Amino acid sequence: MKKEKEIFKKYLVGKGLKLTSERELILEEVFSRHDHFDAEALFQAFRARSENVSRATIYRTLPLLVESGLVQEALRCGERVCYEHIYGHKSHGHMICIGCGKIIEFENKALEKIRKKVCEEYGFKPVEFRFGIKGYCKDCQKKL
Amino acid sequence: MKKEKEIFKKYLVGKGLKLTSERELILEEVFSRHDHFDAEALFQAFRARSENVSRATIYRTLPLLVESGLVQEALRCGERVCYEHIYGHKSHGHMICIGCGKIIEFENKALEKIRKKVCEEYGFKPVEFRFGIKGYCKDCQKKL
DNA sequence: TGTATAATTGAGAATGAGATTCAATTGCAA
DNA sequence: TTGCAATTGAATCTCATTCTCAATTATACA
Structure with a gap:
């Protein structure tokens, strides 16, 4: 299985x-x-x-x-x-473009560290985790 | 004004x-x-x-x-x-409890740094930014 | 200061993702 | 196999959000 x-x-x-x-x-x-x-x-x-x-x-x-x-x-x-x-x-973050809807995934080791640290600090048991940035991608910035 | x-x-x-x-x-x-x-x-x-x-x-x-x-x-x-x-x-993150709905806000200087770095790397123009963790708070873990 | 014009508003209707209901079905433990 | 609680699908319902449209309003300009 x-x-x-x-x-x-x-x-x-x-x-x-x-x-x-x-x-x-x-x-x-x-x-x-x-x-x-x-x-x-x-x-x-x-x-x-x-x-x-x-x-x-x-x-x-x-x-x-x-x-x-x-x-x-x-x-x-x-x-x-x-x-x-x-x-x-691996846990990763997202950038999502408001203009065209494109999603860029990125990895960053520090994110995972922060998550762990914060959860420990507050005794919080994480189930789901999200790091997201909305904005405009390179291409869509030109069209603005 | x-x-x-x-x-x-x-x-x-x-x-x-x-x-x-x-x-x-x-x-x-x-x-x-x-x-x-x-x-x-x-x-x-x-x-x-x-x-x-x-x-x-x-x-x-x-x-x-x-x-x-x-x-x-x-x-x-x-x-x-x-x-x-x-x-x-200041930009901050959220922990939201699935059990009771409580929202814990936390600050972390490293978050801001990561955001900047990633956006620069991809030429992304950020509008909105979110770091969130869903899970169970200390109290709700006991009830599980 | 009046006027033209495009933006804005509110009320109510429309939309649509997601939740719910319930009778019929199915997985599993004994 | 049997019993029972969990599960399913179809249809229905809910309710946050969007849309429509006629009436109103903010600004630019005469």
Whole structure:
């Protein structure tokens, strides 16, 4: 069993919940993606492959994936909540361009340090973590 | 004229927009607050004082305040988009508790440095900036 | 100081993401 | 296998936010 599935299963069982086939499909779809996505994108992907997973189930499952630590919300791209999987990824920040919607990811070792330090200081147990900058990318600045 | 009003006016005029009395009221209300707020909270405050500013105008004005750099979106507290004014404040991060909704603000000089460095590196012009951690506060961890 | 013009406003209707309801289904423990 | 609680999908509902449009207002200029 893939590591992320193990983690998810463990999380679910710990809460008295079940790893259903729909939840597995969602998990797989989420980890097959290497970009940001929203609930609707998952729904369309399933539909295109004639796999039946309803919107309701997707909306119900995403928070479970977040709580399990496998996925996090990304900086909102537009109207919808966006997600990205984080298991096996270094924590990184985002720059999102107001002009064209482009997302630039960047890594910075210091971010991780700050997070740790702050959480320790306040006895805070982190689940999700976000460092985001909205603004204008190089190209869009020229158009202003 | 207060500094923030000057800034807002300058921003508006630069875009061929006008500083109306409604926009002034919203600006004042926003800067009279020292916590996070959402559009509805502003609306209720105006209503309580019988000042007439419609929801539509509030929803239309908040993005202008953000664009002008005076205000930014805060980590979403719940269903609604939350804001905070940032003019005259040091940039800071937030920890938001999933259990009780409490928001802990913290300052960290290194954050500002990282932001600057990253933006320079990518030629990105920042408008808004967020460092947020969702998780469980000390008290809520005990209840888990 | 009046006038033209484009920006702005409020009220209410429309939109749409996400949550909820409930009857039918399914996973799992004994 | 059986029982039961968890889960699902379809439809419905909710409610924050956006849009529409006629009436109003701020500014530039005559």
